[in-house]
Amino acid sequence: MKHSTIQQTRRGQGPARRIGRTLALVLPVVLVLSGTLAVTRVNWSGNTSHPVLTAADASASNASSRAAARAPYQVLQDRLLTELQAKDPGVALTHLQQAVNESPSLARHCAAIARALGRAAVRVYGPTRAQSYARPVCDTAFASGVAAAHS
Numbered sequence: 001m002k003h004s005t006i007q008q009t010r011r012g013q014g015p016a017r018r019i020g021r022t023l024a025l026v027l028p029v030v031l032v033l034s035g036t037l038a039v040t041r042v043n044w045s046g047n048t049s050h051p052v053l054t055a056a057d058a059s060a061s062n063a064s065s066r067a068a069a070r071a072p073y074q075v076l077q078d079r080l081l082t083e084l085q086a087k088d089p090g091v092a093l094t095h096l097q098q099a100v101n102e103s104p105s106l107a108r109h110c111a112a113i114a115r116a117l118g119r120a121a122v123r124v125y126g127p128t129r130a131q132s133y134a135r136p137v138c139d140t141a142f143a144s145g146v147a148a149a150h151s
Contacts, residue, residue, distance in 0.1 A: 073109035080113065081120050089121040089133035089142070097137045110138035118145020 076099055084092040096113060100106050114137055121130035121142075127150035134143040 072103070073106055073113065076106065077109075077113045077116055080117060084117055084120055085124055089117060089125070089130060090135075092117055093133065093135055093137045093142060100138070111141035111144075114138040114141035115145030115148065118142040118147075119149040122146055122149035 076096075080092040080096055083095060093114070096110065096117070100110050118130065118134075118141070121133060122145075124130075125133075127146060130146045130149075131143065134140065134146065
């Protein structure tokens with residue numbers, strides 16, 4: 001009698017055990033897939049006009065926006081070069097110093113921008129007059145740009 005009781009107990013656990021094993025295999029797969037799908041549906045672009053953006057769309061739009069967008073230091077340099085031609089290098093150098101003071105992340109680009117301003121000043125004003133605008137903005141990089149453009 002004991003033998004038949006043990007067999008019935010094992011048979012009774014059979015379907016439950018199979019269901020448990022199936023869930024143990026299927027549930028992690030379902031969780032991973034649903035998590036992956038949730039992540040791809042999140043609007044990572046910051047663009048609120050398109051509330052749902054798939055991962056493939058995000059990578060395509062990021063590549064095109066990177067090509068269209070310019071770095072802040074490049075925008076600043078272009079603005080200062082335009083200002084140099086419209087007014088004078090002194091005004092452009094003052095605004096460069098103000099921009100670096102307001103946004104310290106621009107400091108690493110300051111010397112390159114000042115050299116570009118120095119080269120542009122030589123083209124617009126000639127070497128002697130351009131040198132007269134030199135001041136210690138970004139470790140005299142403006143004067144270095146003037147000297148490089150003059151030689």
